Amino acid sequence: MKNTTLCAVLLTAVLALPAAAKDVAGVAFPDAVSVEGKELKLNGVGLRKKLVFNVYAAGLYLQNPSREGAQAIGSEQIKRVRMSMLRDLDKKTISEAIVDGFKKNAKDKLPSLQQRLDTFTSAIPDLKKGDELLLTYVPGQGTTIESKGGQKISVEGKDFADALFSVWLGNNPVDGSVKDGMLGKE
Numbered sequence: 001m002k003n004t005t006l007c008a009v010l011l012t013a014v015l016a017l018p019a020a021a022k023d024v025a026g027v028a029f030p031d032a033v034s035v036e037g038k039e040l041k042l043n044g045v046g047l048r049k050k051l052v053f054n055v056y057a058a059g060l061y062l063q064n065p066s067r068e069g070a071q072a073i074g075s076e077q078i079k080r081v082r083m084s085m086l087r088d089l090d091k092k093t094i095s096e097a098i099v100d101g102f103k104k105n106a107k108d109k110l111p112s113l114q115q116r117l118d119t120f121t122s123a124i125p126d127l128k129k130g131d132e133l134l135l136t137y138v139p140g141q142g143t144t145i146e147s148k149g150g151q152k153i154s155v156e157g158k159d160f161a162d163a164l165f166s167v168w169l170g171n172n173p174v175d176g177s178v179k180d181g182m183l184g185k186e
Contacts, residue, residue, distance in 0.1 A: 022042060022044075024059075025086055027057040029042055029045050029082070030042065032061075033061050035138070036078060038063055038078050039063070040061035040063055041062060041063070043060040043061060043066065043184055044059070044182045044184035045057060045058065045059045045181050045182065046177060046178030046179065046180070046182045047177070047181065048174070048178050049177075053087060054087065055086060056083045056084060056086055057086060058181075060169070061079065061080040061081075062075075063077040065184070067183050067184055069169035073162050073165045073170065074162060077139065078136070078137065078139065079136070080135065080136040080137075081135045081168060081182075082135075083133040085127045085128065085129055088126075088128050088129055090127075091126050091127075094133075097167075098120075099117065099121065100174075101166070101167030101168075102164075102167065104172035105163060105166035105170035106163040113160055116155045116160050120143070120164075123150050123151050123152075123153040124145065124150060125149040131147060132148070133146070134146040134147070135164060137158075137165070139158070141154065142154045142155050142156040142160070142161070143157075143160055169182065169183065
């Protein structure tokens with residue numbers, strides 16, 4: 001009986017511990033962040049590689065964690081992608097990758113998103129190793145893009161947010177292993 005009680009107490013204590021922050025390629029991702037007074041939990045992290053080069057580490061934060069891309073994309077909750085650059089990337093390279101992701105995932109919806117996509121990509125600056133890009137969707141407010149060297153802008157529409165988050169979590173993600181990592185599958 002003593003051993004059963006002790007095991008139950010230890011198990012309860014272990015389960016009550018907060019999730020540890022994750023580290024990817026030297027970038028620490030805290031287990032939670034606060035946005036608009038709400039706690040977002042780290043859903044997962046991924047490492048974007050191109051050939052043999054590490055390009056960026058990305059973390060997905062959700063109010064309600066999910067292992068399913070469609071659910072994470074379509075849910076009406078605050079969500080954030082935090083990208084930490086592992087090498088210098090110019091505005092053109094980043095913008096082209098995001099536009100390509102929109103084309104692959106938004107397809108027939110792209111014409112109605114194009115003007116907002118142009119506004120969004122215009123706010124992306126050149127990024128240096130160590131810089132971060134925060135992409136945050138808040139229901140009823142839109143999607144913001146923030147970075148150290150760029151302007152903070154907001155783009156309206158849930159449809160835009162869905163297309164943007166599809167770049168990493170959609171049926172045709174920029175990188176399958178990044179998608180799996182962000183969904184906590186790796």
